[in-house]
Amino acid sequence: MLRSRRRLLSAGAASLMVLGVAACGGTTKDSADNSGPAAAQSAAADPNAKLKEGLKIAFLPKQLNNPYTDVEVGGGKVAAGELKGEYKLVGPNDASASSQVSYINTLIQQQQDVIGIAANDPNAVCPSLNQARQAGIKIVAFDSDASKDCRDVFINQASTQGIGESLVKMASELAGGSGEIAILSATPNATNQNAWIEVMKTELAKPENAKLKLVKTAYGNDDDQKSFQEAQGLLQSYPNLKVIVSPTTVGIAAASRYVSSSNYKGKVAITGLGLPNQMREYVKDGTVKKFALWNPADIGYLAAYAGAALASGQITGKEGEKFKAGKLGEYTVGAAGEIVLGPPTEFTAENIDKFNF
Amino acid sequence: MSELRKRLASWDSIIVLLTVFVLVVASFSVTNFGTSRNFTFLILDLLPIMLVALPMTFIIVTGEIDLSVASTLGLASSIMGYLWNQGLSIESIIPICIIAGAILGAINGFLVTGLGLPSLAVTIGTLALYRGLALVVLGDGAVADFPFSYTGWVTGTIGGGPVPNVLILIVVLAAVFGVILHATPFGRSLYAIGANAQAAHFSGIRVARTKFWLYVVSGAVAGLVGVLWTLRYSSARADNGAGLELAVVAAVLLGGVSIFGGKGSLPGVLAGVVLLAALQNALRLQDVSGQALNIVTGALLVLSVLLPNVATSIRTTWQRRRLRRAATV
Amino acid sequence: MTAAVAAPRRIFSGLVKVRELGIILALVVLVGYTAASNPRFLSGQSIRDILLNTAILAVMAAGQAVVVITRNIDLSVGSVLSLSAFTVATLMSDNPGLPMVAAIAVGLVVGGAAGLLNGVLVRYGRVPALVVTLGTLYMFRGITYSWAGGQQVNADELPRHFLTFANDSILGVPWLVLIALVVVGGVSLLMRNYRMGRELYAMGSSPQAAELAGIKVARNLLGAFILSGALAGLAGVLFAARFGTVDAAAGTGLELNVVAAVVVGGVAVFGGSGTVWGAGLGALLLTVIGSALTVLDINQFWQQAIVGALIILAICADRLVAVRIARSLRKKDSHV
Secondary structure, three states, X not given: OHHHHHHHHHHHHHHHHHHHHHHOOOOOOOOOOOOOOOOXXXXXXXXXXXXXXXXXXXXXXXXXXXXHHHHXXXXXXXHHHHOOOEEEXXXXXXXXXXXXXXXXXXXXHOOOOEEXXXXXXXXXXXXXXXXXXXXXXXXXXXXXXXXXXXOOEEEEOOOHHHHHHHHHHHHHHHHOOOEEEEEEEOOOOOHHHHHHHHHHXXXXXXXXXXXXXXXXXXXXXXXXXXXXXXXXXXXXXXXXXXXXXXOOHHHHHHHHHHHHOOOOEOOEEEEEEOOHHHHHHHHHOOOOOEEEEOOHHHHHHHHHHHHHHHHXXXXXXXXXXXEEOHXXXXXXXXXXXXXXXXXXXXXXXXXXXXXXX | OHHHHHHHHOHHHHHHHHHHHHHHHHHHHOOOOXXXXXHHHHHHHHHHHHHHHHHHHHHHHOOOOOOOHHHHHHHHHHHHHHHHXXXXXXXXXXXXXXXXXXHHHHHHHHHHHHOOOOHHHHHHHXXXXXXXXXXHHHOOOOEOOOOHHHHHHHHOEHHHOOOEHHHHHHXXXXXXXXXXXXXXXXXXXXXXXXXXXXXXXXXXXOHHHHHHHHHHHHHHHHHHHHHHHHHHOOOEOOOOOOOHHHHHHHHHHXXXXXXXXOOOOHHHHHHHHHHHHHXXXXXXXXXXXXXXHHHHHHHHHHHHHHHHHHHHHHHHHHHHHHHHHHHHO | OHXXXXXXXXXXXXXXXXXXHHHHHHXXXXXXXXXHHOXXXXXXXXXXXXXXXXXXXXXXXXXXXXXXXXXXXXXXXXXXXXXXXXXXXXXXXXXXOOOHHHHHHHHHHHHHHHHHHHHHHHHOOOOOHHHHHHHHHHHHHHHHHHHHOOOEEOHHHOOHHHHHOOOOEEOOEEHHHHHHHHHHHHHHHHHHHOHHHXXXXXXXXXXXXXXHOOOOHHHHHHHHHHHHHHHHHHHHHHHHHHHOOEEOOOOOOHHHHHHHHHHHOOOOOOOOOOOHHHHHHHHHHHHHHHHHHHHOOOOXXXXXXHHHHHHHHHHHHHHHHHHHHHHHHHHHHHHO
């Protein structure tokens, strides 16, 4: 025992020396160059290039078993059909970045032409996406952006600013202009969620919203059960809570289900971004007065067309380039390769039956 | 002669042959499986399981288990992200993470050998504890801006060819662990401990001390894999490697190591790891959902223990019948 | 002579009681502290939520406790839960007219069959329970995944009476909680007062001695695994009713929580000791910790670390008790 202790000590001392030596110099956060070799930019765009047929278009959503995702990639499938391309859907069963990487690698092997990806972690997928680009594959991020230097374009549901503003507007109406509100988000790393939450905070800081107080942002990880329990926790911890804003379809459905079956029903309002089919029940029973969303099928549809335009050389992802996206009409690539789908729709008890997705 | 036949019929040689068979068949029948790029991906995918499986084999051979490895990996990854944000240099962070892993392993080792607690329960406890601490250290966030000179090395290949850099690491570590297990008195003593700890103790083997150091090594390797994982995905996260412990244990048992200790070989384990990774890779290339592979993994795991048992019982029935026939004649 | 035998037994039963008292004490302190800082913790809705959250874990812990007492383990429970939940949810969405009893029966049968497979492999295949149930953990999950694909059964596809079952109550006690109480109470009684229960303890204390003593080890072992599987199946039905949304990932990783509840509840992993109601208390304690952290606004991240520390503390305490008993027994021996 004594000997082993002495050995442990000497090992400790040795490692401390290593640290001492290493601390004197080396690569730190400030000195590091963390950008890999960026994929070579293709030649200039040719707006008159014909859309190629037979393109292999693969979709890699955050995870497979998610009704919102199903609707999204469903739109991509329709577009791939119109483009006479080959549609493929792959993805992990859990929303983790490391499992997405394995799928990207497989898609590289299968020599796809376009990968549409909703990134679980903007950076973790980056090295693989750049390998894919080096192999000539066009990368279209949708729903949740990957890092800017490893994708060609990003299909944004609606401008970040627009979504954040409309979320705060709905919350303010439901709270009657004053009171405590809380956010129930997806995963803490989800790029889109965090961007919207940032805008919401800026909006809430404005004088007209001074009486609204954001008490907490909870994370349900886009997991139904976790979101359900997080909603429970919010209501327990904040007795005066007036509104829960959940900018994710999983979260808003779980929170609504909890509230509709508890004695908080009628006292706490739920709003956010949800799918009409999932929310219909709670809108009808009065738990939810209004919520918003764009048509998710259009995102997949637009992503497929953008991918085809990239693969055909119509666009390269530079600001100002234009392309036609089938039934949705013409779109322009914005700053940093962003393509904005359009403004979200608000759903209420009056109009919800007109929508089926 | 019978020794050779026994050797050939043992599960670890069957698994090696099976692995070679799967690799050959997949190379010919699965498009893109036999390419050099796919080889790189395959090695990168099996890297964490392979490295963690090495010390795990030692521990299971002595009749214990370490279920906390994946959480140790996650905590090392969290520490790495935290220290990087604090401005430490990566050259000092990497050894710190490995030492942190060793300390976490030492805690397991102390609880198991010092207090005499059952390793299964202890490491289920530390599985939760270490993963929890990983969340405490880094929270839900991710740290991503690691230097390309390091992240690029982990994902890169030797001279841009088909051989990934990390393969060197795998080969060196596997060789070291293999030689220690199969060609040193220390390695033999592990089998003795697993077969009968009390007898080993009375024959002069320091059972507790040996087990303690095995846990330290297991922790250190898990810490190292935490670093490699973080660099591969250039993302330090508290949930890195979650659930990996079951995959590692499955691979080790599939490789013919007995859960009761005292039996198993490192080549068998290496084959088990490669077999699982190759199957997964090939099925994914065939657009078969990775989850369908769960059924194969589970079935292989059960069969790896079930078949030898069935074979033995059939053999003894035969022998008994032959003896009985001989007696009646 | 009789006194010499009775004394250690009294110490033994005293210590075992202390073991469960320890959990109750921890619960009281935790609830008291949390309620003092936020009285809403003891509001009707809050207590209801905690009990509802405990119910599913407690049902599974009861089955797991029985298996662990026989010196085995069942790691497949999380996967069995998802298989049963998905089966029942699909069944109910296709046949909305089916009564709740039918759903529960289907869940029990699916789980029981899975448990039977585990038991047969352990007993007749002579494969260690850890290996078998680790294997079936993958297999059952894989079966659910390949059956469900990416599908999900949503709340709006399930019949009303199935969903309201989770929230309906009888005399103020929700059905879910009532079921959990009946399960934990019933299995406790079985283990305490009935022949089969005592035989299971004997098997856990010494498998060889139990066999030599003429205990029907095979039948009892199969019984234990079928019970654990069936209760995991029942938990699947409760899960589907409570959460209303079921996909193939339901209950992933739950096996560790269940084992944790059992270990914290004082069931020794080497078998032969511990009680089922202790395991139920363990489940309650783990759930209360989770809720208390939310209410106290302590970073949720600490929850898992605390659970881990608690497991280690619990096995240390058990070890201490075992050492003391051994010492007191040895002392008695030396006097004789």
